[in-house]
Amino acid sequence: MNSNATIDPVQTHLISELKHSRPLTTLRVDPESRYVAAGAQDLDVQLWDLEDGRLRTLSGHQSWVRSIDFSADSKQLYTACWGGVVNIWDLTQDAAPIIRSIPAHQGAARWVRVSPDGTRLATCGNDLLVKLWNIETGEQELELKGHERHVYGVDFHPDGGHLVSQDLMGAIFIWDLKTGGQQRKIDAGMMTGYDKKFAADMGGARDMQFNACGSRWASAGITKVVNSFAGIQDPIIVVFDWETGEATRQLRAAENFKGVAWAVRFHPQGFLVGGGADKSGKGELWFYNDGSDEAFHTFKMKSAARGVDLVGADRLAVAHADGHVRLYQMTAEATEPDDIGSIPAVDRDIADSDDLDSGLPAERSVLGPEGR
Amino acid sequence: MRRNQDCNGIDHLIARRDFLWGSAAGAIGLGALSSPLNAAALQRQQKRVLQIYLQGGVSQLESWDPKPGTQYGGPFQAIPTSVPGIHISELLPHTASRMHMLSLVRGINSKIGDHRQGMLFMEKGRRAGDYPYLGSVVSKYLAPADAELPGYIHISKRGIVDSTAAFLGARHAELKLLGDQAPANLASPNTIDETADEARQRLRVQFDRRFSQQRSRALTDVYNSSFEQAEKLMKRKAMFEGAVGEQDLDRYGRHDFGRHCILARDLLENGATCVKVTHHGYDTHAENFNFHLEQLGEFDKTFSMLLDDLHDRGMLDSTLVIVYSEMGRTPKINTKYGRDHWGTAWSVAMGGCGIQPAAVIGKTNDEGTEVVEREVDGGHLFHTYLSALGLDSTTDHDVAGKSIPIGDPAAAPIEELLA
Numbered sequence: 001m002n003s004n005a006t007i008d009p010v011q012t013h014l015i016s017e018l019k020h021s022r023p024l025t026t027l028r029v030d031p032e033s034r035y036v037a038a039g040a041q042d043l044d045v046q047l048w049d050l051e052d053g054r055l056r057t058l059s060g061h062q063s064w065v066r067s068i069d070f071s072a073d074s075k076q077l078y079t080a081c082w083g084g085v086v087n088i089w090d091l092t093q094d095a096a097p098i099i100r101s102i103p104a105h106q107g108a109a110r111w112v113r114v115s116p117d118g119t120r121l122a123t124c125g126n127d128l129l130v131k132l133w134n135i136e137t138g139e140q141e142l143e144l145k146g147h148e149r150h151v152y153g154v155d156f157h158p159d160g161g162h163l164v165s166q167d168l169m170g171a172i173f174i175w176d177l178k179t180g181g182q183q184r185k186i187d188a189g190m191m192t193g194y195d196k197k198f199a200a201d202m203g204g205a206r207d208m209q210f211n212a213c214g215s216r217w218a219s220a221g222i223t224k225v226v227n228s229f230a231g232i233q234d235p236i237i238v239v240f241d242w243e244t245g246e247a248t249r250q251l252r253a254a255e256n257f258k259g260v261a262w263a264v265r266f267h268p269q270g271f272l273v274g275g276g277a278d279k280s281g282k283g284e285l286w287f288y289n290d291g292s293d294e295a296f297h298t299f300k301m302k303s304a305a306r307g308v309d310l311v312g313a314d315r316l317a318v319a320h321a322d323g324h325v326r327l328y329q330m331t332a333e334a335t336e337p338d339d340i341g342s343i344p345a346v347d348r349d350i351a352d353s354d355d356l357d358s359g360l361p362a363e364r365s366v367l368g369p370e371g372r
Numbered sequence: 373m374r375r376n377q378d379c380n381g382i383d384h385l386i387a388r389r390d391f392l393w394g395s396a397a398g399a400i401g402l403g404a405l406s407s408p409l410n411a412a413a414l415q416r417q418q419k420r421v422l423q424i425y426l427q428g429g430v431s432q433l434e435s436w437d438p439k440p441g442t443q444y445g446g447p448f449q450a451i452p453t454s455v456p457g458i459h460i461s462e463l464l465p466h467t468a469s470r471m472h473m474l475s476l477v478r479g480i481n482s483k484i485g486d487h488r489q490g491m492l493f494m495e496k497g498r499r500a501g502d503y504p505y506l507g508s509v510v511s512k513y514l515a516p517a518d519a520e521l522p523g524y525i526h527i528s529k530r531g532i533v534d535s536t537a538a539f540l541g542a543r544h545a546e547l548k549l550l551g552d553q554a555p556a557n558l559a560s561p562n563t564i565d566e567t568a569d570e571a572r573q574r575l576r577v578q579f580d581r582r583f584s585q586q587r588s589r590a591l592t593d594v595y596n597s598s599f600e601q602a603e604k605l606m607k608r609k610a611m612f613e614g615a616v617g618e619q620d621l622d623r624y625g626r627h628d629f630g631r632h633c634i635l636a637r638d639l640l641e642n643g644a645t646c647v648k649v650t651h652h653g654y655d656t657h658a659e660n661f662n663f664h665l666e667q668l669g670e671f672d673k674t675f676s677m678l679l680d681d682l683h684d685r686g687m688l689d690s691t692l693v694i695v696y697s698e699m700g701r702t703p704k705i706n707t708k709y710g711r712d713h714w715g716t717a718w719s720v721a722m723g724g725c726g727i728q729p730a731a732v733i734g735k736t737n738d739e740g741t742e743v744v745e746r747e748v749d750g751g752h753l754f755h756t757y758l759s760a761l762g763l764d765s766t767t768d769h770d771v772a773g774k775s776i777p778i779g780d781p782a783a784a785p786i787e788e789l790l791a
Contacts (some may be wrong), residue, residue, distance in 0.1 A: 022443075023705070041705060043441060063440075064447040082447035082661075107665075108447070126665065139732050150665070198428070198653040199529065200630065229428070231658030231708040259708070279658065281707035304707045321707040 005331035007269055007314055009287035013333050015315070018048050018055070024307050027307035029321035035091070035310040036317050036325055037077055038307070039065030045079055045089075047096065048325065049292045050311065060087055060098045061067035063243035067111045072118050076135075080109035086123055088135065104131060111153045111208075116160040130165045132174065142180050146173050152204030152221075157242070158214040166205035166219055168192065174245070182264035186245045188238060193225025202228040203268035207307070211266040215242050220261035220274060223250075229250045237288075239274070254298060263287075263308035263318075270298075275318060277304030283320065285328070299328070376520065419725055419761050420640050420691040421510050422682070424675060426667075427531075428487070430657030431701040431711050432740065433480040436462050436719035437478045439740045444703035447661055455730040464666040466676035467721075472677055472730050473688065474723035475789060478662060479734020479743040482750050485580040485713035487655070490698030495536070497754020498780050504544065505536040506757055506767075511544040513763055515645040521604055522547040525639055526634045528650035535759040536602045539771045543600070546648070551685035552631040554612030558605055573599075596661060629670050633678045640682070642690060654697060658708035682724065692725040692760050697755075703740045717743045720753065726760025726791045751783030 022040040029036050036048045036351040045065055063083035063129040070077055076099070084105040089096050105125030113122050116234040120141065130151055132142035149168040156163055162183070163175040170188035175181070192203025207220040216239055222228075223236040237255065239249040251274060254262070263275040274286040274295075283305035286295035307319035316328045390706035431446075433439055438450040438461045450459035453471030460476075467474070484499070489722040492498075504512070509525025524536065526546040537545040549555060560569055568583040580596060597723065616634055624630035629651050636647045641789050651671055656663045682688040700718025717736045723729060735745035758765035758779065765779035 023707070025629055041447075042443075063449065064446075083449060150662075197530075198655065198663075200653045200663055202659065204662075228659065229653070229655050229663065229710075231710065259766070277707060279708055281747075 005087045005314070005334075006280055007105055007267075007330050008332065009271065009273070009299075009330050010297045011332040012285065012287075012297070012316070012328050012330050015329045016327045018046075018327075020046050020323045020325075024319035024325065025306055025307075026065055026066055026068055027309055027317055027325060028070060029309040029317050030070040030074040031072055031312050032074045033310075033312045033315075034074060036311070037068045037070070037079075038319050038325055039068060039079065039081075040323070045077070046325075047077070047091070049077055049312045050327075056094075056096055056338065058089055058096050061085060062088075064109075066108065067113075069112055069114045069121075071114055071159055076115060078112045080104065080112035080123055080125075082108040084095075084125060084127075086108045086112050086121065088121075088138075100135075102133060102138055104133070105129065108150075109184070110151060111155075113155050115156050116158055122154045122163050123154060124154040124165050126150045128167075130154055130163060130173070131249070132163075132177065140359075142177065144173070144180065144182070146182050146185075147171060150199070150204070152206065153219065155208045155210060157212055157216065157217075158212065159190070164208065164210075164217060166200055166208065168204045170203055172240070172245075176303070186247075188219065188240075188247065190221065190223050190247070190250065191221045191236060191238060193222065193233060193326050195225055197227065198229050202227070202233070204280070206260060207263045207264060209264055210242075212268070216240060216248070216266075218244065218264040218266065218272065220264040222260050226258075231260075232258050233260075235259055235274075235276040237261050237264045237274045237286075244294075245281055249288075249293055251286070251293050251295070253284060253295065257284060259304075262273040262306045265308060265310055267310065267318075268313050273308060273310075273316065275305035275308035275316075277306060277321065281321065283318070285316065285318070291363065301326070378451055378609075407460050409717055416689055417519070418516065418643065418645070419514050420644070420687070421507065421514075421646040421761070422509065422636060422640060422678070422693045422724075423646065423692070423759070424671075424695045425648055425650045426606045426671065426695065427650050427652045428655050428697070429490070429699040429713060430668075430697045431656065431660060431664055432718040433479070433701070433703065433711070434463055434661070435668065436476050436721055437736055437740060438462075439703075439738065444705060444739055444741070446705065448664075458730070458732055461668070463664060464672045465678075466672045470676055470679050473683065474693070474721050475727055475729060475731040475733070476719055476721050477733045477748060477753065477786065477789065478719045478736055479748055480700070480718050480753070481743050481747050482715040482718075484715040485699055486712075487698055490713075490715060492696055493750035494696055494753065497751050497783070499750075503776075504538040504540045504630065505534070505546070505548055506754060507648055508537040508540050508544040509763075510646040510761065511537075512540045512769075514761065516643075517740060518607060519604075519643050519645065520643040521639060521642060523645045524648075525549060525644050525646070526648040526650070527635060527778075528648075529628055529652065530648065536682045538692045539776065544747075546607075549635070551628060552612075552616070552635045555605055558609040558612070561608070581703065589652055609644065611642060619747045623671065624674050627670055627674075628675045633674050637681050638680055640684065640687065654701075656701065657706070657710040657712055660701065660705070660709055662709075681725075688724045690725050692722065692727065692757060694720065694722045694757065696720040696722075702712045717741060721732065722757075722760075722789075726762065728789055731789055733786055733789050735740050746786075748786055749783070751780040752786055755779040755783055755785040756789055759790055 022042045025039040027038045037048045047056040061081040063081045067080040080086045086102045086104040088100040104123045105127045107126030109125045122329045124130045128147045130144040147167040151167045154165040168173045170192040172186040174184040176183040210217040218239045220237045222233045225233040237251040259278040262278040265273045272288045282300040284300040287297040304321035438446040449462045451462045455471045491518040505589040507524035515523030524546045526548045541733045631647045653667045699715045722784040755765040768775035
């Protein structure tokens with residue numbers, strides 16, 4: 001895997017792919033970087049073991065899975081679907097049975113995240129609610145009201161005592177879990193747009209993540225809506241400061257990329273990775289450091305990216321609209337083929353790295369560790 | 373060849389089914405329904421049309437013909453309705469509980485995947501040619517001569533004003549209202565009192581008469597129709613000036629579509645013959661599912677409230693309700709989570725006047741990619757609408773001595789859908 005090599009996003013290249021028959025909708029890698037779980041435009045969850053290449057298909061949802069998380073020990077999987085149900089799966093058993101199925105929301109359950117202490121799940125959905133669940137009992141512990149439009153994303157602050165949630169209109173609420181109350185409201189109006197022609201709103205967090213120390217969080221989505229019904233708007237990743245609630249950075253893609261930012265991850269070495277889908281159906285990965293809101297490197301992919309996660313520190317797993325999970329290595333290509341276990345290597349021609357930022361490498365050095 | 377030379381309006385258009393029903397009933401007697409007396413009765417009954425146009429092409433898979441769990445079914449579930457055996461999308465829970473007032477046509481293959489051409493086919497019942505829209509035909513044959521409102525009113529926030537009347541004349545063209553705001557200049561200038569206003573109208577008519585003596589009548593018809601429509605609206609301007617009731621807004625919703633549907637109800641109740649409300653935002657090439665959540669979420673409750681009010685006010689039996697688009701959307705989901713244009717296998721809903729409730733006509737295959745039973749198109753639907761209103765769509769328009777078939781002679785009503 002060349003994991004000892006220096007991580008350099010500019011060297012990003014495709015190393016393997018995992019194939020499913022339907023377009024993928026989301027993806028999550030477990031904390032031990034052993035499993036990749038992906039939802040798709042079907043009713044199942046695909047769970048690949050990166051060590052031995054084994055695929056398990058988990059059936060039990062009645063609708064598409066749109067958000068996934070793992071327990072810290074990788075023994076449980078949490079999935080939320082458009083039908084409003086959150087399932088808890090036991091990965092210690094070969095068949096990975098459902099431990100508990102929670103009818104969490106009326107309408108879609110858009111997001112699920114496990115608390116830092118592993119005892120609770122946060123979910124949000126189209127019933128305008130954010131909810132907190134006890135994993136052990138499956139009981140609802142909190143119901144947080146305040147959003148006026150569909151709630152797209154929710155995540156725990158690393159201190160475990162707070163939640164952040166974001167809705168269609170860019171309203172972000174910080175919730176204090178001790179009091180069960182709304183602590184702050186932040187306007188992320190840049191992440192929503194009203195399409196005058198079609199008389200409809202578009203926006204929402206398509207991915208959210210805190211950095212490891214909790215000083216910042218990032219939200220991926222859209223901005224500058226021109227014709228959202230044709231997918232013509234700009235992707236954006238907004239970084240917020242936890243203390244002030246200010247949007248400190250607005251990270252963009254290249255001018256000609258029109259679509260959605262579907263993913264954002266803080267890399268332990270301090271740079272930030274985003275991923276998205278262009279209206280053409282192609283995808284891109286964007287790499288940002290603290291020096292600029294423009295990506296210091298853009299990696300082009302032939303298929304739209306709908307979810308990105310880190311596999312260890314040196315690889316990225318991407319859920320693609322063409323049904324593949326592709327693994328990309330962020331180190332220089334080995335002169336000899338790497339041993340990547342049972343996962344089949346791929347024809348390198350199917351994705352091309354293209355450094356669009358030849359003028360930016362001066363800012364490319366990575367800054368301060370923000371380990372996950 | 374000229375036919376029906378002495379035709380005055382709707383007499384010759386009363387549908388065959390009404391004629392036969394009248395004959396069978398005996399009390400009225402053979403032929404009685406084609407008499408001017410019955411034409412007047414039909415007008416007194418004031419049959420109406422309510423068109424809800426979901427502009428852009430609503431997805432049949434997210435509305436009337438869901439296919440959950442299939443390759444192209446999307447993320448939404450199907451839910452049971454008030455009619456056992458009929459399921460529609462979970463995005464329409466309010467409509468589902470009123471399914472007993474509606475029927476579905478699930479076998480439409482219009483073969484048109486273009487907004488403009490699809491809309492024209494659905495409105496005219498013909499793929500091409502200068503024919504009038506359904507609303508104009510209804511205005512022509514069902515609007516009472518002394519109607520206090522224009523026969524065909526279209527409420528929409530945007531879009532062009534179409535030439536809807538074709539050869540039926542400007543009197544039957546759509547009057548487009550840009551939302552629920554009163555049209556501009558409904559009030560007479562302060563300096564003109566009622567007497568002065570009547571005097572200037574007389575003068576205008578006098579000038580028109582002289583002008584038209586040596587010219588085609590068509591030249592003055594448009595002009596006169598504009599004045600007549602303006603006059604009708606000016607007399608009814610109070611309709612637009614009253615504040616919308618809080619209770620109505622609570623029920624219908626405070627968004628544009630809610631307000632437009634409240635106005636549509638009021639217009640129908642006050643004598644309008646055809647009211648069309650356009651709900652924009654269904655051309656979902658991207659984010660089809662999120663947008664249908666939003667748009668149908670807005671449509672569902674509002675439409676259901678309107679249906680309830682028509683029913684509760686005793687108007688549903690005399691009002692044909694049509695919910696339609698210019699096409700459907702592709703079963704295949706593109707990389708933007710969108711569905712594209714699709715004329716091959718899609719659906720409309722209808723109910724009320726002359727429509728058998730709780731029926732499903734036509735069927736698509738398991739993945740919704742083609743019609744497998746009772747395939748119909750815009751021509752069949754056009755005939756069906758008119759037949760449901762008691763008009764014989766197989767007869768002709770009489771236009772200055774020229775006979776023009778009202779419906780496409782190559783199509784026919786969907787008989788099994790008629791009450």
